[in-house]
Amino acid sequence: MDWDSPAADATEPVWLHRRIAARRNPLELAEPLATRVRYSRGQAIYEEDSTVECWCRIVSGVARRFSLRVDGRRQIVDLLLPDDVFGFGTRGRHRFAVEAAVDGTVVARYPRARLETLAASDVRVAQQLQEASTQAMARLQTLILTLGRTTAEAKVGCFLLRMAERLSAGPPDALLLPISRDDIADYLALSVETVSRSLTQLKRHGLIQLLGTRQIRIVDPEAIEEADRFTANDHQGWPAGRLNETSEPERSCFAGHRG
Amino acid sequence: MDWDSPAADATEPVWLHRRIAARRNPLELAEPLATRVRYSRGQAIYEEDSTVECWCRIVSGVARRFSLRVDGRRQIVDLLLPDDVFGFGTRGRHRFAVEAAVDGTVVARYPRARLETLAASDVRVAQQLQEASTQAMARLQTLILTLGRTTAEAKVGCFLLRMAERLSAGPPDALLLPISRDDIADYLALSVETVSRSLTQLKRHGLIQLLGTRQIRIVDPEAIEEADRFTANDHQGWPAGRLNETSEPERSCFAGHRG
DNA sequence: CGAGCCGTTGAGTTCATTCAAACAGGGTGG
C-alpha cells in the first residue's frame, strides 16, 4: 500500500498531504519497523492509561490527543498533523487518549521495543527519537502560549497562525482547517459559539477572510499576533479600509471533510 | 559546598528541601559533571533564544520559565521546583527565558556536550535524560489541563493541588506556596486580583484554609478537582458545615521569602 | 516614621458563556 504517496487517494483533500513536501519524515530511519493502520473519524488510536506499545506517526489525516473531565468536557492537549510523532507516554503508560479527528487518518506504528534496540545500535535513530520528542514538547509550549492569551479573539487568531505555519510549506497566508469548530473549541478551552464569533470578529476587523467554513485566508498576521492590545483598546483603532465586510460567496471550494 | 544537604542553610524555609527526600536526583549518574550556581530572585539563569550549553537541575529554590508578550504581559510556561530538570531547548536554542523566582535558588549545571558523550557511553545516563525530558513534558501537559479549566476558582484550586503533590512527600493536605501571587497569576493567565479572589472563594467554600498568605491547608481535594461543576450550579450545594469562616490568625509562620 | 512591596477588597465595565433559534450542506429514502 502506497499511503505515503501524496496522490494515493484522489478523494482526499490536498491539505492532508501538503506538509509532506515541507517536512521530512522524522522517523525515516525507523521506517522498516513501521506498520500502517487506517482509522475513521472518532476511532480510538489508543486509550487513556493504556500501556505504551508503539510510537506513532501521522502519515495522513489528523488526530487529537485529549482527556475527558469529570464534567464531561473534553480538553484536547495536542493536535497531531501529518509527520507529527506521538505515543511516548509517562512511565510506560499513556496519560491521554488519542483518536482520529478525520476519516481515513493513517498512522504508522513503530513497536517500542524494537525501536529502542534500533536506537541503541544506531545513534542517528536515537537522535531522531529525541528530535521527535522535542517537537512534541514544542507543540505543548505553543498551546500554553495560545491558551495564555487574554481574549477569545486572540486565542483563535493565534491558533490560526500556528495552524497555517504547520500546514503550509510557503508563507502562512491561507489555510484549510482540518478540524471542526468543536475540536477548535476543545483545543482552546472555549465554547463552540465563542470560536465562531471570534472568527467572524477577526473577519470583520479585516484580519482574515472566510472563503469557506474551513477555508481561511490570513490577511494581517502581525495584527493577529498582537490582537491582545487592539481588543483591549477602543475599537476605533482598526484600519478603516478593512472594515467593510469581505462578502465572498460562501460556497464550499473543496470536499472530503464531513465535520 | 554542601548545597545538597537539606540543612545546609538554616535560614532557608523547609519546603525548599522537602522534596529531596521524596524524589531522588534524576541526574544522579551525571553528578560528576555538575557545577552549582546560586541566583537571587529575578536573576536570569539563561536568556530567551540563547544557545543551549547546559542542562540544568534545581537543587533548591524555585525558578520560572516564561516568555514576554508584546503587550508586556508575562506567561510562565513552567514552574521549576527542586529536582526538576530543564534547559533542553529546541534545535540548540532556548525558546524561553528562565530566572530564579526566590532568593538563593541553587542550580546544578551539566554541560551539554559532556553530558551527551556520557549518555552515549552509559545507557543508564541516557535513560535518565529521557526520563527527565518526559517529566518536563508531563508538567506542560498538567499546565494545559489547568489552563483549560473553566473558572478562575477551578484553575487556582487545581494549581494548589498540583503544587501540593509536587512539594510534599506525604498526603497533599498542606503546602507552603513558594511563589508570589504575581507568579501564580502569570502561570495561570489570570490577573493578580482574580487569583486573590479565587483563594478567598475557595476558603469561603470550605475547600481550603488560609493559615498565612502563603501557607495553605487543603481541606477537600476531591471537591477542588471537580470545582467546575459546583461553580456552574447554584451555590446552595456547598457543604453547610464548612461555610463558617476559618478565621485563623493571619500571622506569618515562616520567613525567608520576600514576595 | 515613611517608602515600597505584596496582598486583599470594592465598583464598574467588558467579555465569554449558556440557552435558544435559525441556517446551510450532505446524505438517504420515498
Place this chain on the structure above:
DNA sequence: CCACCCTGTTTGAATGAACTCAACGGCTCG
C-alpha cells in the same frame, strides 16, 4: 427529484464571570 434528517455552523439575548482601576491594610526595610 424533492422532502427530510442530521450534523455542523452561525447568530441573538441574557446571564455570569473576569478584568481594570482604585483604594486600603500589613509588613519590611531604610
